[in-house]
Amino acid sequence: MLTTQQPVFRKFWHAVMPLAHLQGERPQPFRLLGEDIVLFLDAQGEPRALKDRCCHRTARLSKGRCVGGALECGYHGWTYDGGGRVIRIPQYEPDRAIPADYCTPAYRCVAKYGYAWVALEEPIAPIPEVPEFGAPGWRTIYQFHERWDTSPVRALENSFDNSHFSFVHRATFGVAAQPRPSRYELVQKEGGFYAETVIAATNPAAWQRVSGSAEPITQRHMRNAYYLPFSRRLDIEYPSGVRHVIINCFTPIDDGHIQLCQWLFRNDREEDCPEAMLVEFDAVITREDKDILESTDPDALVDTRRRGVEYSMDSDRPGMLIRKLLMELLAAHGESEVHR
Ligand code: FES
Ligand SMILES: [Fe+2]
Known part of the structure; x- marks a missing residue:
């Protein structure tokens, strides 16, 4: 079975990386079901996942850096929020509006069991329960x-x-x-x-x-x-x-x-x-x-x-x-x- 060719797997949560790997300035790349994604922590410390591709001139966003809970592209500094929207273009005058379609796809991403989990599409099943996690005596x-x-x-x-x-x-x-x-x-x-x-x-x-x-x-x-x-x-x-x-x-x-x-x-x-x-x-x-x-x-x-x-x-x-x-x-x- 070629997992990248079976779209249903995009509708499940997958464990991608420990949250501890998302601390610091570097966003982290991962390939999930053949799709290149980038993970970072937002201002609340929650993991976020975007397509690893800048909508300006296609640089990998994982080459950029995390700034105040947003993700700055390493090529020209266009900056994305956790929803994939461009919220800052350093080359623009400060009052110039950024078009709403300046964005890159965002994926569902949650923290559980110390990991960032990603679903590429609306998930059809929950993350499995692990009752021992955080339980007394374990x-x-x-x-x-x-x-x-x-x-x-x-x-x-x-x-x-x-x-x-x-x-x-x-x-x-x-x-x-x-x-x-x-x-x-x-x-x-x-x-x-x-x-x-x-x-x-x-x-x-x-x-x-x-x-x-x-x-x-x-x-x-x-x-x-x-x-x-x-x-x-x-x-x-x-x-x-x-x-x-x-x-x-x-x-x-x-x-x-x-x-x-x-x-x-x-x-x-x-x-x-x-x-x-x-x-x-x-x-x-x-x-x-x-x-x-x-x-x-x-x-x-x-x-x-x-x-x-x-x-x-x-x-x-x-x-x-x-x-x-x-x-x-x-x-x-x-x-x-x-x-x-
Ligand atoms: S390619 Fe990302 S800002 Fe230019
Ligand atoms: Fe074995």
């Missing part, structure tokens, strides 16, 4: 946002696939001697599904503070959820009672490229497991996934039903349900899937 750890050379669908398949642990993650938590995946319970819900399973996981000595257990192998109770179109939640509960809740947004940059955003929520304390260790632990695991995912074809259709098999492995079922829900979403909006 700490929030911003882990990373980074570019991967893959597609959202490929990354989502991977995030629900428990048959790769024994191979991709055999150096970290995968149990090489147990390649058969545990069975998922899948429950379809409005806008996604819930998937639950229990897996055996290696618990290396170096990382035992992550699980809160000294056993060489632990059980991980995995409560997974998928949110249309490109987000997931993974709530891992260890036998110690420690919960390790990961939120991922697989933000579509353009065809074949995503930005993986990851937040972590934990119900333990810094002295139980330091934040630096948690960041390093998930970074190691994520690098293992990134390496194999970037070796896959971002667009090829690999649904095993094409080979006349209902499904070859239980662990393929969540990925197939993701595809089915995406196909239903496209059909409901009069679209069919576009491939290379």
Whole structure:
């Protein structure tokens, strides 16, 4: 599926960048669904998103600077408000009116969970709820946002696939001697599904503070959820009672490229497991996934039903349900899937 060719994805909120990256004088560029946008903070400190193109002589606005909550083009200083309207032209006499059509497109942009989220068109679904955010007894750890050379669908398949642990993650938590995946319970819900399973996981000595257990192998109770179109939640509960809740947004940059955003929520304390260790632990695991995912074809259709098999492995079922829900979403909006 070529995400830039499916207009319905423009009608969802996408996590674009941490608000912390918008402090300072430099506006920040981002490519969302193939569209070049620029983000900055307005005078109230709220994030704003405009098309990254000046209406004067087409310079990228991300080359400019933020001045008093407005965005000044770096070429001739035309200045835009958060709605995309030109509010200052330095070359004009002070009393000369600026025509109303001197503007660049503005997109819906909101702050949530410490991120700027953008919808290119009127959104048809809310940003997924994360009840742990700011809740007593929970700490929030911003882990990373980074570019991967893959597609959202490929990354989502991977995030629900428990048959790769024994191979991709055999150096970290995968149990090489147990390649058969545990069975998922899948429950379809409005806008996604819930998937639950229990897996055996290696618990290396170096990382035992992550699980809160000294056993060489632990059980991980995995409560997974998928949110249309490109987000997931993974709530891992260890036998110690420690919960390790990961939120991922697989933000579509353009065809074949995503930005993986990851937040972590934990119900333990810094002295139980330091934040630096948690960041390093998930970074190691994520690098293992990134390496194999970037070796896959971002667009090829690999649904095993094409080979006349209902499904070859239980662990393929969540990925197939993701595809089915995406196909239903496209059909409901009069679209069919576009491939290379
Ligand atoms: S191109 Fe932006 S002010 Fe001239
Ligand atoms: Fe993985």
